[in-house]
Amino acid sequence: MNFLLHAFWAPLTETYFQKALIGGCAVALVSGAVGSLVVLRRMAFLGDALSHAMIAGVAGGYLAMKLLFGVEAYAPAMLLGSLIAAIITVALIGVVSKVSRVKEDTVIGIMYTGVFALGVVVVSIFRQYIHIDLMHFIMGDILGVADTDLWASAIVSASVLTILVLFFRHFQLASFDPIMAASTGLPVLVLDYALTGCVSMVVVSAVSMVGVILVVGLLITPAATAYLLSDRLDKMMALASLFGVTSVIGGLYLCVWLDSAGGGAVMLFCTLQFLAVLAVAPRYGLLARWRRLRNMIPQQVVEDVLITVLRQQKETPLKVLQQFVQVPQPGTLWKAVKQMESEGLIEALPQGYRLTGVGEKQAANVLRAHRLWESYLASIGTPEDAVHPTAHRLEHIHGAGIVDYLDQKLGQPEVDPHGQKIPRRGNGARKKPAGNEPEEQ
């Protein structure tokens, strides 16, 4: 107990930890919210680009202040420089991908590595004048957050969050349906730039903490985690912010306990969190998916039940069904019957199951498929004893057009090879016009 208290409480008394916590949470809060839009609009790569482009801006800002005013490492200038670099990069990307046939993702890759390289070269050429620790820049230093960085991230966080809240509807509409947004007079282009601007500001304020390489993770991982859990954008943004904050808190403790790199620990925690949610998310998670697949009742079983009941011509008890219907697993038949009952294909009576009107129509369609397949098999010279079992397998292939094709080809026979009547096409299915891909409902 005492040990636990110590593990959690002791770091909180340290100033560096407090600062890291405050700065980290401020950045995570806003990067989750803005990251949700980044994820939905597939701009992740752009986020990465913006963070890399920064270094040129930082170097430029540093150099300008130093040469013009003799001030060392003036933070606001470097911040402004980063933003300018980000904007120039975005503009370059926009222009080049518009005027050339090179696709946008490639252009992003070209431009940001180019600008990043420019930054690296400038920093190394002017190493006597500007003292930028490239390693610090690339890896970040959340445990050494300076007060200026803290202020910067607080201001960025507050202003970007305000913009997102005020214009939530506009961003929602422009992201979901830009065509409609434009048709109602929303300035879609301005919104795009505003969002890019917000992303740049967030990226710039986050780089000092988690570094260039990891910043895109902080932007998209909490958002993607929230995406797995939400069916509404506002909820997704709120959850993403929450996941960002938990990553920062969890990651910082991890880093203190393990004595590891700060930014790395935060992102590691963030990724593990994503994987955990991916596994257990109620609707979009892997576990749920696996369970759905397991519970899925093969269409074949449903059709076999239908046709068995139809052939019995009377209420059919489960025992008879068990005899005629083959199932992959023991419980499947019971589940199938329950599901068919709820879908209104069959109804349960004391003596057994009976087909409803809808069920009868579907059963007739399957029977028609079965008997037409039999006729077809007989017509192509399949040995007599193989006709029925093969048709039994083939009867489940009765998608739109296939059975009709057989019917046409065989000259619309009235009876099958055993002399049994072939039911006419049920009026449940509509004849699709030619040239239109029939789509499953």
Add this chain to the structure above:
Amino acid sequence: MNNGKGTPAIEVRHLTVSYGARPALLDVSVRIEKDQLVGVIGPNGSGKSTLIKAILGFEKPDVGEILIGGEDVQKAKGKVAYVPQRGAVDWDFPITVREVALMGRYQHVPWYRSPSAADREAALEALSMVRMSDFAERQIGQLSGGQQQRVFLARALAQGSDILLLDEPFAGVDAATERAILDVLERAKAAGKTLVVVHHDLATAAEYFDNLVLLKQRLYAFGPPAAVLQEELLSQVYEGRLRVFTDLMAKEGGR
């Protein structure tokens, strides 16, 4: 009725729209009167969606102009509502049926306010018009194709515009849903709306629409179905798939 007189609902004059060097539409002129249900037909890639987007003011013309109620499209924002083609929507977007319908009201809500109770009411009403109120809390990806179409139709109705553009609302829906959607369209028309509908099924085109636009980059025909659904025209436009349509024309003739 305004028989060609008065201001048409939509007037497209010498419209050319291109993506890069290749024009998707070339010198298209149509004049769509008020209170009409107009079908747009043409093969894949013939520029139907482009025409819709141009009338929405989304694709800017290279040449030509589009007037909505006598006013240039770029100034007539929000007067035209539209139902997108199925493939153009991100069905995984975290948004519920209710929110999509509410989007139709956004243009009436000033930016500093939230949608009012009346707006929410109007959105719900639009949903019940297309019989989708029971699904209000569903995420849009968890609906069948026909239900998805109806949600977007509700959004367009909630906008309250006099002109509705629908891009293939009947694609991949069953006969019952097609009927249901058509009912809503006809009611909208009766309520004084002008509807432009991209349609793929030539067999039903004559039955559904007052006028047809036959497109393939250029305007091949515009007028009443009987005039547009001519074998010669269709075989020109749908080259190589002629046989299907000869069957169809035989059927049409036998009606």
